[in-house]
Amino acid sequence: MSQSSHASSAWYRPMLARHAGEDHRTASALELFFDLCFVAAVAQASSAFEHEIVAGRTLHGLLGYALVFFAIWWAWMNFTWFASAYDTDDVPYRLLTLVQITGALFMAAGTTQALEHGDFTVITWGYVVMRLAMVSQWLRAACTDRKRRRSALRYAVGILVLQIGWLVRLLLPHDGGTVSFVVLAIGELAVPVWAERAIGTTWHPQHIAERYGLFTLIVLGESVMAAGLAVRAALDTHKELGSVLVIALGGMLTVFALWWLYFAQDAPRRLRTQSTAMLWGYGHYVVFAAAAAVGAGLAVNVAHVTHQHALTDVQAAATYTLPVALFITCVWLLHRRAAQPSGKANVLPPVAALAVLATTFTAMYAVLFTGVIASLLIGTHVVAARREAVER
Incomplete structure (x- = not known):
C-alpha cells in the first residue's frame, strides 16, 4: 500500500523520501484537484493569446504567451516533482497545497492582464504565494529527511531568493521587464540542477x-x-x-x-x-x-x-x-x-x-x-x- 493511501487522515507525518520503486504509485486525489485548478490558468492564457493574434498584435502576444506560460508550467512542474518524492498527504501538506492552489487561482486571474498589457503584478503575487509554500515544504523535508537535507535546503534557499527577485522586478521600469524575466527564469531553471547535485531526490x-x-x-x-x-x-x-x-x-x-x-x-x-x-x-x-x-x-x-x-x-x-x-x-x-x-x-x-x-x-x-x-x-x-x- 502506498504511503499516501494510509496517511490521508494523519495530522502529521515526518516528511521522509518516498521510495522511487514504490508499487502502484499513481496520482493522488489532491494532485488531480491541483491540476484542475490549473485549467483556469491555461484557459486564460490560451484565450488571451488568441485575442492578441486577432487584434493584430501577434509578436506581442507570442512574447507574452511565452512568459505567462512559463510561470504556469514552472509552478505546476515544481509541485509535481516535489510531490513525487515527498507526498505525505498529512494535514500540513494538504494545507500548504491549498495555499499553492490559491496562488494558482491568482495566477489565472492575472494572466490576461499580463499577456495583453504586460502587467505582471497579479500573476507575480500568485506565483510568489505558490513558491513560498514550496519553500515551506522543502524546509519540512530538510527537518526530517536528514539524508537529503542539503538538497532540500538548496531548494528552499534558491526558491526564496528568486521570489525576492520576482517582487523586486515589479518595481523596475517596463523596458527592463522582459530582460529581468529571462534572468529570473534562468535562475529558476538552475535551482533544481544545483540542488540535485548534492543528492538526488527520489522521484518516481x-x-x-x-x-x-x-x-x-x-x-x-x-x-x-x-x-x-x-x-x-x-x-x-x-x-x-x-x-x-x-x-x-x-x-x-x-x-x-x-x-x-x-x-x-x-x-x-x-x-x-x-x-x-x-x-x-x-x-x-x-x-x-x-x-x-x-x-x-x-x-x-x-x-x-x-x-x-x-x-x-x-x-x-x-x-x-x-x-x-x-x-x-x-x-x-x-x-x-x-x-x-x-x-x-x-x-x-x-x-x-x-x-x-x-x-x-x-x-x-x-x-x-x-x-x-x-x-x-x-x-x-x-x-x-x-x-x-x-x-x-
Missing part, C-alpha cells in the same frame, strides 16, 4: 510520467473546448457554417492524433537518470505550450472564416500549423532515443511536421489537412508497430 518514474500525461490532457482539452465553442458560435450566427464545421473536423482529428502520439511513448523508459529526466521535464515546456496554442490557433481560424479579423489566410493558418508541427517535433525529440524505433518509423514525425508546415499555404483548408496528416502519422505508426511485432 511512473508517477512523473502519469502526472505529465495528465497535464497534457488538460492542455489538449483546451483545443477540444475551442472546437466546441467554434461550432456553437457558427450555429448561433449562421456565418460560414460549412467552413467552420470543416475546421472543427480538422481540429478534432488533430487533437486526437496528438493525444495518440503523446501516449504512444514509453515515458518511464526515458526517465532512467537524473540528467535525462531533467531534460525530458524541461522539454515539456514546449510540448505543453504548443498544445495549448493549438486551441488558440483553432479559434483564430474560426474567427477568420467568419470575417471577425483582418489576418491573411496564410497568417491565420500559421497560428494553427506552427504549434502542431512544434508539438510533433518536440515529442519526437524527447522520446526518440528511449523508444528505439526502426529507421523508417523514426523519420516519420519530422516529415509529418514539415508536411503540416506546408499546409499553411493551403489557406482555409490548412486545419483540415493538418488533421489528415496527423492522422496519417498515427496510422503509419500503428502499421509499423504491427509489423515489428510480427517480425519478433
Whole structure:
C-alpha cells in the first residue's frame, strides 16, 4: 500500500523520501484537484493569446504567451516533482497545497492582464504565494529527511531568493521587464540542477510520467473546448457554417492524433537518470505550450472564416500549423532515443511536421489537412508497430 493511501487522515507525518520503486504509485486525489485548478490558468492564457493574434498584435502576444506560460508550467512542474518524492498527504501538506492552489487561482486571474498589457503584478503575487509554500515544504523535508537535507535546503534557499527577485522586478521600469524575466527564469531553471547535485531526490518514474500525461490532457482539452465553442458560435450566427464545421473536423482529428502520439511513448523508459529526466521535464515546456496554442490557433481560424479579423489566410493558418508541427517535433525529440524505433518509423514525425508546415499555404483548408496528416502519422505508426511485432 502506498504511503499516501494510509496517511490521508494523519495530522502529521515526518516528511521522509518516498521510495522511487514504490508499487502502484499513481496520482493522488489532491494532485488531480491541483491540476484542475490549473485549467483556469491555461484557459486564460490560451484565450488571451488568441485575442492578441486577432487584434493584430501577434509578436506581442507570442512574447507574452511565452512568459505567462512559463510561470504556469514552472509552478505546476515544481509541485509535481516535489510531490513525487515527498507526498505525505498529512494535514500540513494538504494545507500548504491549498495555499499553492490559491496562488494558482491568482495566477489565472492575472494572466490576461499580463499577456495583453504586460502587467505582471497579479500573476507575480500568485506565483510568489505558490513558491513560498514550496519553500515551506522543502524546509519540512530538510527537518526530517536528514539524508537529503542539503538538497532540500538548496531548494528552499534558491526558491526564496528568486521570489525576492520576482517582487523586486515589479518595481523596475517596463523596458527592463522582459530582460529581468529571462534572468529570473534562468535562475529558476538552475535551482533544481544545483540542488540535485548534492543528492538526488527520489522521484518516481511512473508517477512523473502519469502526472505529465495528465497535464497534457488538460492542455489538449483546451483545443477540444475551442472546437466546441467554434461550432456553437457558427450555429448561433449562421456565418460560414460549412467552413467552420470543416475546421472543427480538422481540429478534432488533430487533437486526437496528438493525444495518440503523446501516449504512444514509453515515458518511464526515458526517465532512467537524473540528467535525462531533467531534460525530458524541461522539454515539456514546449510540448505543453504548443498544445495549448493549438486551441488558440483553432479559434483564430474560426474567427477568420467568419470575417471577425483582418489576418491573411496564410497568417491565420500559421497560428494553427506552427504549434502542431512544434508539438510533433518536440515529442519526437524527447522520446526518440528511449523508444528505439526502426529507421523508417523514426523519420516519420519530422516529415509529418514539415508536411503540416506546408499546409499553411493551403489557406482555409490548412486545419483540415493538418488533421489528415496527423492522422496519417498515427496510422503509419500503428502499421509499423504491427509489423515489428510480427517480425519478433
